[in-house]
Structures are given as C-alpha cells and as structure tokens.
Amino acid sequence: MSESLEGRVLVVDEDYDTLDVLAEAMRRHGHRVVLATDGRSGLAHAVEMQAEVVLVDRDVRVLDVRTFVDVLTENPRTQGAHVFVLGEGDPSELSALEPRGEPIVKPFHAEEVAARVDEVVRARREPTSGPELEGELEQVGAFDLLQVFAQSRRTGLLRIEGAALSGEIFVREGRVVSARSNVVVAEKALFRLLALSEGQFVFVPGRLADKERIDSGTDHLLMEAVRRTDERATLAAELPSTSTVLAPLAGKSAPKDPLAAAIHEALIAPKTFGEILDERPELDLEVMRAVALLLRDEAIQVLQPGVRVRLCEPEEEPVVRGAMVRMRRPGVEGAGRLGVTGSAAAVARFHRALGGLEEFFDAPEPPTPAGSGLFGLLGRLRLGGVELEVFALPSDPSLRPWWAAFLTQGRAVLALESVEGGDAELRIIEAEEVWDTPAGATEILRAVLARRP
Secondary structure, eight states: OOOOOOOEEEEEOSOHHHHHHHHHHHHHTTOEEEEESSHHHHHHHHHHHTOSEEEEETTOSSSOHHHHHHHHHHSTTTTTOEEEEEESSOHHHHHHHOTTSEEEESSOOHHHHHHHHHHHHHHHHSOOOOOSEEEETTTSOHHHHHHHHHHHTOOEEEEEEOSSOEEEEEEETTEEEEEEETTEEHHHHHHHHHTOOSSEEEEEETOOOSSOOOOSOHHHHHHHHHHHHHHHHHHHTTSOOTTOEEEEOTTOOOOSOHHHHHHHHHTTSOEEHHHHHHHOSSOHHHHHHHHHHHHHTTSEEEEEOOOOBOSSOGGGHHHHHHHHHHTSOTTOOSOEEEEEESOHHHHHHHHHHHTTBTTEEEOSSOOEEETTEEEEEEEEEEETTEEEEEEEEOOOGGGGGGHHHHTTTEEEEEESSOOOSOOSSSEEEEOOSOOSSHHHHHHHHHHHHHSOO
C-alpha cells in the first residue's frame, strides 16, 4: 500500500450514521477529520482547520449548499478546498445543484469515498504547474483563443482582465456556452470581452459554467463579434465616456425609435452612460445607437462630463500604498480586504461611484443578494503593485457574526448606513461623507485608509 498522507477533511451532514462511517473510513486512511451537522458550524470548522477537502450534504441545514460553497470559496483559508456534494438521486442532479462540487450519490461505500479523498489529497501535495495557458492579449487575442478551443473541443474557463474591464468566458467541448463581466452576462458580456485588445488571459481547463446562457454557434458568435467591434469603434467617436451623466433635455420629446424612447423614459433619474449600457437588456451596439440618436436629436443632455478621479496624487502614492498594506491582517499573504455594508441599493450606488476611480477595477462577477444587502467582491483598488479588495458584506444582523470569517485578511468595515453595536475583531467605520459620487467615494476611502489599525 502506498504511504498515507494526512489530509484536513471536513464532513457536514445532519445524519450521525453518515458522519460515523465516513469519519471511521477516512481516519483509517490517516486523515484528520472534523464533523459538523449544519452549514454554519461547518464553515466555522472549515476556516479554523483550513480544510483541504469538504464533504457537504446537499440538504445542509442553516445555510443552503450554494451559500455554503460561496462562503467557502470566498475565504482565503478555504478557497482552494475540494468540495464533494453528497445526496440521493442522479449525479447530474447534484452537479446541476452546485457545479463547483464533485457529486457523491447516497448510499455509498465509505471506503470508496475515502479512496477518492486520498486521490484528492495526493494531487494537492504534488507540485502545481499553474494554469494550463496564460499570456497577454496583445500577443494572442481572445478571438484566436476561442477558435483554437473550438477546433480542439476544449472545456474550461477563459478568464480575461483588461485595464477597465474583466470577465469570464466558458467553453464546453469547444462551444462558447456562457460569459459574464461584472453585471452583464451571455452575448452582451462576450462581445465586450472580445473587443479587448490589451490585457491578460488565463485558461483553466475543466471548469464548467453554473448556467449555460449562450445557444448560438461559436463561428457565428465570432463573426458577429468582429462586426460589432468595428461598428462600436466607429460609433464611439460621437458618444461620451461611460462615466458621463446623461439627463433628459427639458421640452424635448423622445424619438419614435422604441429603444431610444425607452431609454429617454428611464432617464427621469439621471444616469451615467455606463449605467444605461449595463441596465438595458439589449446588446451594447443597439443601446449605443439609441443614445447617439437621442444626443443628435437633442432629446438628452450631458449633465456632468465623465471624468475619472484619482485616489491620490503621484507624490502621495508611497503613503497611500503603505496604508493599503496596513489594512491587511499581519501574517496574511496577498491583498488586504475592506468590508462594505449597507442596503443593496446603497452598496450598488457606492459600487457605481467606485467605477469613477482610476485605480478601481471591477470584479468579473457582481455580488449576490444576501438578505437586504449584497455579498461578494465588488472589485480591487490597485496602486503601484499593491491591491486592496473591496468586499460587500450582508447587512442583516443575523449574518453579521460571519463578517470576521469573510474578512480573514482584513481589519475594517465601512458602514454606508448606521450600524448598531461594535465588533471585537473588526473596526466599524461609519461613512459620514457623501460617498455615492466618484469624488465622494475617493474622500471616504482616503478617510478609511488614514485611520491607524
């Protein structure tokens, strides 16, 4: 028998018999096993032990399995854990329920499960070679990569990151099946990402989309992307920047074009051009044509020119970089993390304001609703090689005990709305300045960074 390796294994299941048989089998294989009967205690154990392998029942109590995996993958101590989802039924049903987990169908043979855990632990101990493919878009464009993947029938995730735009494209057996970039998905996100000519890419084989949103053939999509990119470049010359605020012009009616009329009606509250592009379900090119028509007909006006602001002046960079580093807990590698909490509407407004900062880069995927607030990465502040993650925390009092687990590498929480009580582990900083404009967001961030740990 090959030499055993001790793995850190967590099992979450409310059935005590299941816990007993799995624990006994895996301890015989030399693994350290911790047991839990609900999602909340399971997450606490996972973070404490820095679990390498997690087996969780599909019907886990307190936190549903998807939320459980969300939190697991967001915490830097557990984000690399291999997840197995236990449950009755067909393996494809378990995979559909939580694509990030490997299915194990009940009833099972505990020894077979323990042997599979052995394989996972051994694979984690082997030297890693990094992503299968990574490089610069200037050398190999996303368009060319997708053509290669189509010919070789590859399955996986192509992650793209440009200066002001990032996102993910999923392929299955060579066919593009999904894409997402910040708040937009499907073809709308795909065409944005394919228009990037500068930035970095990473291909991760085997990764599946949580939901397949694109049905068109890859050849058609690529040809359409070329056409739309060319037309967008021509049209962009007569359009403002995405951070420009637009509003209706008094006394002017909307054109008869249905999309232009719908945009005009929605501008009762002024919005940035970027917000219009993100909020409309139509593809960007159609929205750009409608906005151009509104501007030519003088049905809308530029209320505020789009100017991106800087977090600091060049001579201040060393001081601000040092403050960003101090936001990270001692002994933790990688970027620090600043929590942001408030209602979903407040966090969304703050997120839009952050988009006006030159040093802010959106996360590829938007945060998810959590109670009355939002949960997930909003984006990153980057300054001279130093990063600070900005992370939305759920505002509900029942979820507040988890803030420290979400901010393992952070020290502080920015409260956009009043928060009652203190926190033994985190500094709660209430936002007193105006924070829903780029200039206001800059001021509140500078105030947060200026506070000593």
